[in-house]
Amino acid sequence: MARQSSADPSEVGKFDALASRWWDRSGPMRPLHAMNPARAAWIMQRIRAQYATGPVRLLDVGCGAGLLSESLARAGCRVTGIDAAPETIEVARAHAAAQGLTITYRAAETTDLRAEGLRFPVITALEVIEHVPDPQGFLNDLAALLEPGGLLFISTLNRTAQSFAIAKLGAEYLLRLLPVGTHAWSRFITPGELAILCRNAGLCLSDIAGLVPTPLTGGFRAARNLSVNYIALARN
Template identity: 65%
Template sequence: MQGSSVRPEEIALFDDLAARWWDPAGPMRPLHMMNPPRAAWVLERVARHFPGPVRVLDAGCGAGLLSESLARAGHEVLGLDAGAEVIAAAEAHAAGQGLALSYRNATAEALLAEGRKFPVITALEVLEHVAGPGEFIATLAALLEPGGLLFVSTMDRSRKSFLVAKLGAEYLLRMLPVGTHTWRQFVTPAELGGHCRAAGLRLCDTAGISFAPLAGGFRISRDTSVNYIAMAQAG
C-alpha cells in the first residue's frame, strides 16, 4: 500500500503476527491487557459528546481488538489497516458476531481521496509506527467531521519509556517481540500537541496508560512518560 503514513517494514512486522493476534497469551498480550482501559476511556468521552451510536474509523486497527470493543458498545465501526494479513485475521474473528463492523485493507490517505468523513476516529498504538506523525495526524484531521473527535494513543520518547517499553518489555520480560518498537519514533505529548494544532485540532484531554502488575493489566493514570492516550477535537 502506498501513502505517506505507510512504512512497509512496519506493515510486514505486524502482518507476521496476524495469526496469533487474538491469542491473549501470544505476542499481542500487552495489547490485550491494555485494550479494556483504553477502550473504556474512549467510549466514555464519545458518550459525553454524542447522544447515541456514531460511525467510528479505527485507523491502524490491526486484527481488530479495539474495533470489536467499540462495535460491541453499539457503534458502527470501520477498521482500517494497510496490512492485508491483519485485516484477514480481523475479518475472520468478527465473522458471525453480528456486529456493525467492517474492515478495509487500505490507508487513511485512500479514504481521504474518496472524500470520506467520520465523527470519531481512533488511532491507538499507531503513531509510533507511521512514516510521518505530523502528516498522519493531518490526514486524520481532514477525515474528521466538524466537531469530530480524534483519539490517539502512543508512547512518549522519554528515558523511562526506553527502559520500560523498549528494554524491559522487549528484551527482559519478552512481553513483545524484539523489534516491535523503535524508541526514536516515539512521540512526546508536546510533539503530539504541536501536530494537533498544526492540523487545526484542539487537544482536549490526555492521560497515561500505566502497567499495573499487581492488577494483571494496565490502568489509566496521570503518568504519561511511557504510554499515553489523548483526545483532540476538530473545529
C-alpha cells in the first residue's frame, strides 16, 4: 500500500519560496549548480554501462527547477521530473521550454506515482531523502517505482563532524551560500544507514562515491571521501 504523503509541508514551503532564484548561479542554489556536472556525469556513466546509447526513461524525484533533469535530458534520457513544490515545478517547465527541452514535469510525490502503478528503469533522487519525514517509507516508494533490474541513484549528506562544520555552519551561517535552515544536520544519513534503508526496501547498494570541491574550478569531482556529500547507486 502506498503511503498518504512522502513530503514534509514545511520543507516544501521552504523550497517553493526559493523557486524564482533556482537558476541563479550565484543565488541560494549555487552549491547545486556547482555539483550538478559531476553528479550528472557519474549517473550517466553508469546508465550507459547498462543501457548503451539508446534513450532511457528516467524519473527525477525532487527535481526542483530542473538542474539535473535538464542535464540528463541533454544526455539522451527521456525525463519525467516530479517535485512536491508546485511553484518550483512551474519554474522548471518554463526554463525547459526556453531551452527547447522536452521534459515531463509534474507537481507530485512518489506516493502519487506509486498509486498510479508507474515504474521506471532509472530513478534519481538527489538531495531529497534528508528532507522527507519518513526516509524508509520514501525508499520503499522508490523501490516500488523501480523496474526489475533498474538503477536508483541517491545523493545526500553524511552525518559527520565535517558535514556539520561545512554543510551546516559553513554554508548557511559563515559563507551564506544557503539560507539558514536549509538543512537539519540531524536528518543527514550515513552511508551505513542508507545501506540498511535500501536493504529493508529490497535494494542493494552497488556503488558509492563522495563529492568533493575542486577549488581551482569552483566545481566538484567524484572521490573516495564520503565525509560530507556522497552519491550512491542501488539496484533491486
